[in-house]
Amino acid sequence: MATTACFIIVSRNDIPIYEAEVGSTVKREDAAHLHQFILHAAQDIVQDLAWTTSAMFLKAIDRFNDLVVSVYLFLNLVSIHTRFMLLHDSRNDDGIKSFFQEVHELYIKTLLNPLYLPGSRITSSHFDTKVRALARKYL
């Protein structure tokens, strides 16, 4: 399991709609800000890279010392749609990819919920529990 991992889902409008610290280390009080900051800055890179590849999984698009940002994104015709961003220090690319794929499934299930308004914050505790379980499994 990765010691540091910060998972975040960013919606179409660049708004984070779900955040979770899924690393095994005890969360430092100040680290959350740093992780958010790094992920936020990495969006500059995502927006550049998104159109150069057809792959959904972009591994290690940004490095920050020993932290790496991986992204899993869906595009629609004109814009970057939702993207999953993971800041991690693990090198287990396959695990990360599987993690993203499983979260993708979960996210789609959430979208299918008629009471969930696409683009709004995901507050489902069930989703949260599942994501954390997946993180323990794959990262």
Next chain:
Amino acid sequence: MPVWNFCNFFILKESLAFIFEMAQLHEDALREYDELELCYSETVNVAGKQRDFGGVERGDDQAALLNPGNKPLTQIVQDDSFREFEFRQYLFGCQAKLLFKLNRPYEVASRGYSFIISFSKALALYESILPFCMREVWVVTACLALINATSSHYKDGLVAPDVEKEFYRLEGDLYSLCRLKFMRLAYLVGYGTHLERSPVNSASLSMLPWPKPAVWPSIPPDASSEVLAKEKMILQASPRAKHFGIQRKQLPLEPSVLLREANRRRASLSAGNMHEIFDGGMSPSNKSHAAAMSRTNSSPGNFESSIDRPMRLAEIYVAAEHALRNTISNPDLLKSLSSLEEFEQKYMELTKGAADNYHHSWWKRHGVVLDGEIAAVSFRHGNFDLAAKSYEKVCALYAGEGWHDLLAEVLPNLAECQKILNDEAGYLSSCVRLLSLGKGLFLTKERQAFQSEVVRLAHSEMKQPVPLDVSSLITFSGNAGPPVKLCDGDPGTLSVTVWSGFPDDITLDSLNLTLMATFNTDDGVKALKSSTAIVLKPGKNTITLPLPPQKPGSYVLGVLTGQIGKLKFRSHSFSKGGPADSDDFMSYEKPVKPILKVFNPRPLVDLAAAISSALLINEPQWIGIIVKPIDYSLKGAVLHIDTGPGLKIESHGIEMEGRTKPIENTVAENGSLTEKKKFELLKLENGRVVFPDWASETDSVLWIPIRAISDQLPKGSSSGDSQKRSIVDGMRTIALKLEFGVSHNQIFDRTIAVHFTDPFHVTTRVADKCNDGTLLLQVTLHSQVNAMLTIYDAWLDRQGGVVHMGKGDGRPTSGFFPLIISPTTRAGILFSVCMENMADTILNIKYGISGDRTTGAHPPVLVESAESDGTKQDLIFRSALIFQRPVLDPCLAVGFLPLPSSSLRVGQLVTMKWRIERLKNFEQDEILYEVNANTLNWMIAGLKRGHVSLSPEQGSRIVISILCVPLVAGYVHPPQLGLPNIKEASISCNPAGPHLVCVLPPALSSSFCIPA
């Protein structure tokens, strides 16, 4: 064959490259160098061969990556190869030179950046043998050199836009790398207190390990004054208190505590001493200060012995500064680190460079973040205007993308700038934004501070009233459930749920809410006002607003506006379930629920007459008015009653009773229902009746005593005259106006026509006329009302006096009475009268009536004051009798005598005869006659007109004959005998009307025959 070694290979390759370069074949020359680099990287790291890295000479700290002629190659030859430190820079220098010649500065930057990164890693490997912080210094100089070279070679617009973008990004990366290393150096010499502990600085620095020299530099012997100066600086630099009293753990700028790291790297320090430093349980950031402060009293003189005790922070700074002075050969860099001002200048230069380049490359997030760093420096220097502008940019970015955690870091800084600049509008909106950030980001105490700032400003003297958008803070929605339904024209109250994001109660001096019609765009919005002050508790509040009458349609909530002190605020956002899911970015997309439905006008109440049959005229009667509310409450309704001409309301009370609809029920459970039936006496005041409460929902009947006044004497009719009396005579109208609704806003007007009638219609017939002038007068009474009438007496009366036969008063036998007449039936009374002149005869009937007011005419309303003896008062009906002379009263009979049996023929003379017989004594004895005939059909011979004398005795006869010749054949009218002097009514004709006779064609005449 010479032995292959790298030097030989290099000489070969470089001379080849040189030739290519001479031949202007830069590409090929570049390829040679690329191959050389590849080859070198493979050979240099052959395992087991310990080589000298280089980089320890004076001046090596200055990167020579763009200066291949920095050192002659002979100096760096080592065995059969070259020293890595110098040779890699040399190779890159050659490549860069060629690339610049090829006019590809972008590639220089791109290769240079990765070269710096990889070379920095190589330096890290040899850090223990290199001078202190050699790696950082080299990176700083390398970046600066690369930036200078590439930007001077770069010309705008010569390359494709995406390459240009990429170039600026690389420049930005170089700047920020340089900035990072520069900050690290600055921290080591003690300028850390002047570094902003922002996320960007913290993220970069806290993950960057400390330099790892073999031994941490120790304090030079004569540095006591410098140590004192540094200690003073440490003491002076108190961490800047954040605005609003926000207390946040400061973000780290160091990967681990420098004090510990530096002392750990001093070989002689024992572990026991380490613990001495960190006594107590304080947090590391405080510890460093505490440690420094606790030892300020120790004499600075015995530095010689300091090798045995842990260094203090100030000493570490001084030691690092001295070590750096030895390392750094570049005077510029040295100068930049020499004083705080110089440092800040360089820092700004680097930060600005990075920010500008990132902005050029459209990496707005990177750029804007660095703008925030510039703002921090501007702020420290008191340049608040500039700082506010930059902070605004940062806040706009974070707020726009919804990264609230990051926004919460920056927004207080912006607010502080705005406060200092006296930018009230900005400051207020920053406070509101701070309040509307997630609750977890600030403590309650801090949020209360934001609120008190807002309230303080709102009540202070503001130059201009500031409009403020509090959409994210105060949200509102209609109540759950179906919308409020109102009938057209009704006012109402609207209950709205308002969520307040303020941490404490807040008093709103006024509150307005607009309503927008969903499908009616023309007449804009309607504002609902609450004039009284409203105190909003934190969280959910329910506010009730008065709702003036609205047009029909369905309405949604529009904008909430209001005032706090002098502050006008407005909120656009609707929230569905409270602040928990009020994602202000998505709220615009939420489906808007109608809050109010005003229905199209519809009948809300119906007033109708309770009965359709006629009431008694000239008698006090109850008129029933059915009040039927149609799904609408009549609470407090007021009925205005206005009677038309000829109608008067009897002065006493009005009865109101509940009405049960099905009639069968009343029959079936009569007893029980009457108990249940509501009944109340109401008072009529100024023509108004106020409805009781029980009548507000159910149907009820209002009984009003009225009297229709008619001064006409009813007239009977004779039996031959079948015409009925006109109904209009008995019509009266009551104008009713019902005011009802919540504020009597609904008005229902209805004019009810009531039919009044006499109890009887009288027809008379002279049944027989005796020779002595006595008439048998048959009086037929048609009951006109839907009630049982009982006749007690009847007599005739006349002004002039009646001569009666038999009994003196003209009454029929009293044994007839009482005579009961069922509704709408007839009864007859026979009078035997003898009258000279029948005119002006009046029939008087004394009668009683028994009827129910619910079905029609009924006994008159009793007036309590008069005749309270309880006996039933008999009613008198008077009607004028109309007599008519019999229509046929012949005095003369005219008979057409039969024609001779032989038929009439054209041209044959015929005698027409009429017999006139006197039927009555008649004064005339000369009778004028006249024969009329169609001259086309008849030729008349003799007197057509003349007088005949007829004896005046009854039964005298005379025959008038006249000769005629028919002129045409066929059925023709015979000539007619007329008596012009006598009224037609007095003549009885036989046959009565015109008749036809048959005239044959003329007989054949021989004189017209032609012999055969």
